[in-house]
Amino acid sequence: MTEPFDVVVVGAGPAGIATALALNHVGAAVALAGPPPPTTALPRPETRTAALLTNSVDFLKHLGVWDRLAPDAAPLTAIRIVDASRSLLRSPDISFEARELGLETFGFNIANTALNAVLYDRAREVIPHVVPETIKTVDLDDDQATLTLGTNEQLLARLVAGADGRRSVCRQTANIETRDWRYEQSAIASSFRHSLPHEGVATELHREGGSVTSVPTPDSQTSSLVWVCSSAEAKALMDQDETRFAASLQEHFDETLGVISDVGPRACFPVAGLTAKQLAANRTALVGEAAHIMAPIGAQGLNLGLRDAAALADCVADALRHGRDPGGPHVLAQYVRARQLDVLSRTIGVDLLGRSLLTTLVPVQLARSAVLTGLKTFAPLKRLVMQAGLAPPANLPRLMRPIETMPA
Template sequence: MSSSHAPEQFDIAIVGGGPSGRIAALALAQQGLSCILIAPSMEIKDGRTTALWQRSIDLLRDIGVWSDIEGNAASLKKMRMIDSTGRLFRAPEVVFDSSELGLEEFGFNILNSELNAVLEKFCAAQSGLEEISDTVESAEFGDDHATLVTSGGRTISAKLVVAADGRRSTLREAAGIEVKSWSYPQVAVVLNLEHRLPHQQVSTEFHTATGPFTLVPLPGRQSSLVCVETADGAADLLAMTDEDLEADLERRAHSILGRFKLSTKPQSFPLSGLTATSLVGPRLALVGETAHVFPPIGAQGLNLSLRDIRDLISVVASAKRAHADFGGKTVLSAYEKKRFSDIRTRTNAVDMLNRSLLTGFLPVQAARSAGMYLAGRIGPLRRLLMREGIAPGTAFQLHR
């Protein structure tokens, strides 16, 4: 590694311009640490949405951005699951109601573009945080600092590097951290639509033989849709005219929201999974999709990433207060220990649910149906599942 420029010194370098990277950068800078955010320009408009659960919203409140986000988001008061597999063993409909937990809502759904715009504004204004529009070309991780060289020729020295640069992470690869990855025989077709009937703040997930078909409220009479299909099925949807696609999607939704009208063009994403074999390396912490990726089921992705960030902030802030090395092995080991169980549990649960929809094995179908039946009929079990779904580890503590 070589550069004609002397290294620029920072406490922490955060790499990645998505929500995880920007939220981590804001939270760390607010701890009084000198931070640099290295994020490439993002010209592609993201039509997808993100559902944020209460613990994620608490973090966004803590860093002062939630009030600017809330006005563009739709509240999610109920979550309805409907078995639409058409198989021999079919589960009864289950409705999870936030009022059962004494909550006004489980969370909020927002367009990624709206979320990113707010985070970009706050990052630009945050004291102690410098942002450069660049990518990391190479990285070295030493005993007492890491050195990053950007494509633009800048050399950055930091006591800690936070990798939020996604599933194809340059930093993770440079640190020699291996991943376990897998793919599914599925493609997610994603779009937003308008509908004639009000959604009443109810998110509806149809379980189909090819995967979930999920409608999540947006402001007004709009919803975001994730339709998981086979590769051929997704190709058929993408080849349809707007009118035919609207009619097909309305049929799949059993017209519960009336007539559909597309408000964005459909996008498609092959489904896959990934877990890093370690969440840390020398002077390096992985967060978000750099550490874990799984299918868009149960709105767990970004919420899991924000729990990464909350736990990382916790151990870094404690080390700073104790005048300890916040990028050292002791702190990073504590971060990995905090995150290991949550990541493993979420990844396995989402993988199991997704595969249970795809299998034709009758005992698995029966077990899934029985689980849904019990969740619908047994109140304490249903409430436990709701608490763990939105705030893992707080099963008997969650309240507003």
Template sequence: MPPEPVASAPPAPAARPGPRFEVAVVGAGAAGLAAALALAREGVATALIGRHAPVADGRTVALLDGSVRFLDALGAWPALRPHAAPLAELHIIDDTGSLFRPPPARFRAGEIGLDAFGWNLESARLVTGLRDRARAAPGLTLFESDAAGCLRGEAAADLTLEDGRAVSARLVVGADGGRSPLRAASGLKVRDWSYPQAALTTLLAHALPHRDVSTEFHTRQGPFTLVPLPGGHRSSLVWVAAEGTARHLSGLPDAGLAAAIEDQAQRLLGALRIDGPRGLVPMRGLAVESPVAHRLVLIGEAAHVFPPIGAQGLNLGLRDAAALRDAVLAALRDRRDPGGRAALDGLGRRRRRDAGLRTGAVDALNRSLLTELLPVDALRGLGLLAMTTIGPLRRLVMREGVLPRLGAPELMRAKGAKGARRRI
């Protein structure tokens, strides 16, 4: 089979033949870093390609229990834990004004045998912590330069870097983000869409303690979510609103924005002040028909993008990374080519199914809030009421939200990491 060109960037400077690896991970965000660490710790010769550039924009990530197990297995969690707050309870309040408004719903991690659904910490701190771990990891070679092009051949893929170096690998992992050049040049079919919304993110200090409770208000413009941070009196905010409203809010002075947040939060946490940078995130979605091609796997936002709702985005990307590790190890144990389609097809099916279910659930919830059709309001209200009042259903939904029980990657299972249960 002739080499398959997949480069979309201008030609890079001529490079000498580069070192050879089993796997080259392109992208130094959280998903790419986790994938590279997971492979290197198993003795797989791995290259990590990408510049270290975490952005402080007021965004945090709620790492669900399976993701915490994974990070613990990678040795990254102990340094991150002091900067994270446990999410012991989730409260959902319908603030849509609907005729079918259910009472507030309360979900407690203790009902499913956990001390916390997950842990919340700043996204930039997570990336920095993983990068520190990667720099010290044996068997992991870092190339702190972006990829400029890739040629996927019969036996290997050859990558050129913007600094002129070259790298060869049997498998390339595209973890290069929502605007992924590797995806754009791969020929894989993509479906993308947008919403008439944007998400305002920032950090808050508040007078009343959050008591490890994450509170989500469902409004007609989207979810408004307060998530605990360490110390008891700090939280992160994700305020999904109509695009014009979100832009207006993001331009307010700190005092004006704090007053608007207090009002929307029904003064749940008392007096507020802005305590960190702000971000404005466009609301969009993207899904690939398949995340695998010959010598290529897409993970994280290179494979799926959806709104910052329900703490699913990065957790899904970390599941991609953990599942990739399992697939590569299985191929190498069986003396198969880890970049061949025979080794990748099963991984592609499993990741497509997981991403499809999560994307569909988030999309349905978000769109249901934007409509004022009474039947849709009734269905949403009845669903939330059922989860509140029917114990087995509530516990099933909580377990599936934290980590799917079927097909969970090895390092995300309870036996995959030490100290999975942590006292709050």
């Protein structure tokens, strides 16, 4: 193109592809640049799943991909939290059920591989400019951005949507600093079979040093697993054979899911956090893990990135409607206002919950126990907390509102 794109989205993970699809949906001239999902087995298999909350599902419906994803998605009807620690101040077990909010589900769990493949296929169908290449450099000036591919071809853009992950080239080029931290923990992602059906219930076992979480899959007797623990314990668990690892799981879940067997491939990841000190600057808006990374607690990470995508689409749509530069300061400021409270509140909340499982301080344990006891005994407060977990503190972006409530 001799004219710049309205937006070039850098990064073809789920948040990046969703951003490109949302921008295309609102009429922006958009290009998506990034390596496509792998079509062959990787040395380290992709074992993770994504728990998509209700507004994320509505977003995917607007983007025209949910019908393809639904067969691979498992409904999440309840979340059960169990204090599996050895603390003298153990918290009561508590279940959060979707029906308490008048909902059928809190959302759906789906394998990352299925999500990425369907999103990318949809992008190739509806976006004229999908470039399966890595962006090597980004050059910014007052009027536009010039993005150079690994092939030395170039793309011009009025706005760069940086969805290129933890080591974001877009973020570095825009001179946006980050705050990074580590928890000295690792997360093991896998799957396993169990003799009792999960019935759509995700179970979080909170224990010293982390949590063990099972999340339903479409097979009623198979769950995905996220096991957060110290890095040393994670290494020992990864060294176990399948039989011993299943036995370790059985020790924690006891008879909750019956007899555990058939552990799937395992992958281990460091648990760390990152927040960008600015969500947008210098013709660049950050999306997904380029803007924020948090511990795998409470299904917040990808849902937060999808809200970034939908909010950016709102901002760009408003700019184009009023003849504004989509990469100009006004639009970037609008995006920051739309996202900063949601990102900040989720980041702090997940960090505090994660650290509460690491501490041995009695006052912290007492406070955590008191909070869960209060939620269990006071239904209005419990409903309020569930609603806050499902939706951002500000208005939902337009593409995340249920289709039946959208104006004609």
